[in-house]
Amino acid sequence: MNDIQTIIRLAARGDGITADGRFVAGAAVGDEIHFEDGKPVIVPGPGHVVPVCRHVPECGGCQLQHITDQAYCAFVLDRLVRVLGPMMPADVAPVALSPPRSRRRIAIRAVRRGGQLLLGFNSESSHRIIDLQQCEVMLPELFALVAPLRALLHETLAEGQGAGLTLTASDTGIDLLVANIHAESLDEIQRLTDFARAHGLARLSVEGAQGVETVYEAQTPQLMMGGVRVSLPPAPFLQATVEGEAALVAAVTAATAGARVVADLFCGLGTFALPLSRAARVMAVDAAGPAVASLAGAARAAGRPLDTVHRDLFRRPLTPDELKPFDAVVFDPPRAGAEAQVKMLATSAVPRIIGVSCNPSTFGRDARRLADAGWAIEKLWPVAQFRWSSHVELVALFTRR
Structure with a gap:
């Protein structure tokens, strides 16, 4: 018995989903699925392409190499819409998609x-x-x-x-x-x-x-970051691609425009702190000692108005009183999100909060806490630097409602 369905959207991990809720690996939106004895047979639609790598689909690095760039960008936006729901702003920038062979x-x-x-x-x-x-x-x-x-x-x-x-x-x-x-x-x-x-x-x-x-x-x-040469400790955390980093930095710079004093929380080597220090006084905070030391040395050598603080923000988040001096706060946590710090930010008097995330799920949790405290996402910048993966990144500007 034949059972024919169409893929209507992609799940968070990239599997196609039919109208009746079945998951089909390796399918694209618009594909026709023939279920023969319960097993899916994919008839490619207009969003489906032949993968360029011989290791697809066995390799876990590229779940979505079988879809067009247009379909991939649509997946990125759909992922954010489903996580953020009514928090999704009207002002959303085009998806910044890194090119092939760019992972550094x-x-x-x-x-x-x-x-x-x-x-x-x-x-x-x-x-x-x-x-x-x-x-x-x-x-x-x-x-x-x-x-x-x-x-x-x-x-x-x-x-x-x-x-x-x-x-x-x-x-x-x-x-x-x-x-x-x-x-x-x-x-x-x-x-x-x-x-x-x-x-x-x-x-x-x-x-x-x-x-x-x-x-x-x-x-x-x-590496050069914000016009400053930074020495790298072994296996440092970096944005995955030069293009992805540029898109994230451009978004954070736009979101903090006009701020004179900025805090960069979970700062790492200074991906955002150093570019922001061109126009603002920056306090950069992170628990990664070698990264903070490299950033401090680079900023000092370049004469940038940047102070570093070695501090575990999961255990000791900055309090609302400590956040008072800042015109804007940027937070860019690991995949686990910034739950403890966001609790402090939610009740602070900071005029602007800029969230940077590599995990829409934990970002959604943190964004809901801010929304419950009266914040709203004014603008969103989606970034897809892990090309062909289900990994989605973003920058979000929060302001008081």
Whole structure:
């Protein structure tokens, strides 16, 4: 018996949903689904395209490579509408979509098993590693290291041993952090040093039980942020793409225009604090000690009006009294959101609050608390820098109703 349905929207994780509520992986809005003996057969519609990567759909990095850019941007907006509901503002900027092969920071895994070295991303909803032969999201210079790293780790890892790798493309070269490998004997250190030198790495560090240790450093990895050169600690948090960062910074700059004193909470290396310090006095707060130290040194060297505070905002959020001096507050928390800090912001006298989020679900929770306290989202900037994934980011300007 044939059962024919049409995909009417995409779920939060990218699966197609039929009118009767069934989920179909790999489907796009407008696809016709023939259920034959309960199994879906996809007849592609106008929003469906052939994925450009051979690893789709096994690789968990690109759930939505099978849909057009227009359909992808529609998914991003629909995701925000469904999370925010009546809080969604009328003023919404176009989706800022990062191009293919633009990811400048990636985390991949390796394991040696059965005499083979597998290196790549996890498969969807699994710990199985997809051995990368192609990648359409990471920068070409990062992907060029995949094959050499596979050879290096084949010699380095024992049977059954795994390792994690974080690669970051900086202005001064690639920074590589490898977790769970030994770098104690002269032979082990020499092998890693030879690899780093042969492939022109800026820095190679290893992470073990004693923490992170730099094995090789030809140049300190650095990035320009707001016209200031910032030195990067190993495996720093960065916005995923240059284009995505530019879109987020432009939105935050627009939302804080005219503010003379600004707080940047969960500031990291200064993605927003440094650009904002061109026109305002900035207090930048974060619990990540190495990032705060790098930001403080960079701001001091550049003579920027920027003060740093090393503080855990989850345990010790800024209170309404502490927030009084600021014309605007920017908060950019991890995926868990900023529940404790938002409670303080909600009852503060700050004229403007700018939320930056990489998780619409926790942002929705924090936005509802602000809405309940009399705040409204005046403008929203959606950003899709994790191209083809279900990962959605945004900037939102809150003002008092």
